[in-house]
Amino acid sequence: MSKDLISHKANSFGxxxxxxxxxxxxxxxxxxxxxxxxxxxxxxxxxxxxIEAIQRNINQYAITWGAKSLRDAIAAKEKRFRGRDLDPGKEITVCCGATEAMMSTLLAVINPGDEAIVFEPFYENYGPDSILSGAIPRYVKLHPPANDQEDWYYDEHELAAAFNDRTKVIIINTPNNPTGKVFRQKEMEFIAQLCQKWNVLAVTDEIYEHIIYDGEKHVTMANLPGMKDRTITINGASKTFTVTGWRIGYIIAPENLTVAIRKVHDYLTIGAAAPLQEAIAFAMGLPDDFFQHLSKDYQRKRDLLLAGVREAGFKAYKPWGAYYLVSPIPEAGFKNDYDYSIHLAEKGHVATVPMNSFTLEHTSIGMIRFCFGKKDETLLAGIEKLKAYRAVKV
Ligand SMILES: Cc1ncc(COP(=O)(O)O)c(C=O)c1O
Known part of the structure; x- marks a missing residue:
């Protein structure tokens, strides 16, 4: 008897x-x-x-929804930076990275037929996240800026047209990967109004909240009028504390949603690494200058790479947050973004991410993404390679 041994879901993404x-x-x-x-x-x-947490014998399962020390630290940090009053017993769930946080959230709220609005280009995981949770994604385009004073933007009419009775969630990632966009107050207010009009949940991926430039302010959707009860905040330690391999993330949600999310999270992973939760609880209490230094240092790296890639002949849009910069492909004749990225790695010896990994059905948009979350020497080596490659080309 012939049988399909692979699920349709697993077959539907690469x-x-x-x-x-x-x-x-x-x-x-x-x-x-x-x-x-x-x-x-x-x-x-x-x-x-x-290291100390391991030596203190914190090596067995933590409480499934997160060690009390870490939930308390998250609540304190949210109070310090966002002015939020949270109940760590009822509104916070610690997960295995923001990745699991997003998956547990969507599995907890999506029913068959529900739609999820996603800005495109989008962080690669949101596509499979939607498929796995059963959501039908509806994509709304972010358009590139005209100059360095502007940022990527959405068209209000296009966004409003994406909302309907079946819309369950809108996923907002700010600061944004891959574009470096920071959603401004007015943009968030417009989204908030639509969420309230259509009874939609805002799921905000805020993993780059502390990596923001040029004096821009991170806007917290949950703080906007009418949004506390319909916002699920996704966050994590990976980027703020440079621990992408530790897999610590968290979800802040109203109590009724947290109850559902915690059940899904428990059966997916039981919990995040116990000693590492203790270390992140400590990290969250670091003084303000740790967080200020983070943005300052990444802004310096942004300026370094932005100038360097432009000197090498890439147009490159200025990012306002996160640690990526997007550039139109400066050469013609490539089948798609992916082929250009492979070519640039093979011939120019610089690896980038093709922007078609952030689009619906991997449709090419003629752009690539550079990451500047790297040592200065790595960035300088990349810039030298790009200049050498382009000098040969031009
Ligand atoms: C927007 C966004 N969300 C989530 C993640 C993954 O976060 P974590 O390491 O906490 O799973 C990334 C990693 O690049 C990201 O860019």
Missing amino acids: ESIIRGMTRVATATKAVNLAQGAPDFPTDERIKQAA
């Missing part, structure tokens, strides 16, 4: 192109400006806190 480009970087010995994984060390104090 492997991650982002993670794949890291393999390409290794194979082609290219400078890796692809995946968003920093190549510089984690703060000594945070590493020490993890």
Whole structure:
């Protein structure tokens, strides 16, 4: 009897192109400006806190929805930076990264036929997340800026037209991967109004909240009038504390939603690594200057790479947050974004991520993404390679 041994869901998406480009970087010995994984060390104090937690014998399962110390630290940090008053007993769930946080959230709220609005280009995982949770994605385009004073933007009419009776959630990632867009107050207010009009949940991926430039302010959807009860905040330690391999993330949601999310989370993963939760609880209490330094340092790296890639002949849009920059492909004759990225890794020895990994059905938009969450020497090596490659080309 012939039987399909692979699920339709698993068959309906491919492997991650982002993670794949890291393999390409290794194979082609290219400078890796692809995946968003920093190549510089984690703060000594945070590493020490993890070592001490293991030595204090915190090595068994933590409470499934997160160690009390970490939930308390998250609540305190939200109070400090966002002015939010949270109940760590009822509104916070610790997960295995923001990745699991998004999946557990969608599995907890989506019913068959529900629609999820996603801005495109979108963080690669949101596509498979929608399929796995059973949501029907509806994509709304982010358009590139005209100059360095502007940012990527959505068209209000296009966004309003995407809402309907079947819309269950809108996923907002700010600061944004891949575009570097920071959603401004007015944009968030417009989204908030639509959420209230159509009884929709806002799921906000805020993993880059502390990586924001040029004095821009991170806007917290949950703080807007009428949004506390319909916002699910996704966040994590990976980017703020340079611990992408630790897999610590969290969800902040109203109590009724948290009850549902915690059940899904428990059966998916039981819980995140117990000693690492303790270390992140410590990290969250670091003084303000740790967080200020993070933005300052990444802004310096942004300026370095932006100037460098432009000197090499890439147009590159200025990012306002997160640690990526997007550039139109400066050469013609390539079948798609992916082929250009492979070509650039093989011939230019710089690995990037093709922007078609962030679009519906991997449709090419003639752009690539560089990551500047890297050591200065890595960025300088990448810039040199790009200049050498383009000098040959031009
Ligand atoms: C927007 C966004 N969300 C989530 C993640 C993954 O976060 P985590 O490492 O906490 O799973 C990333 C990683 O690049 C990201 O860019």
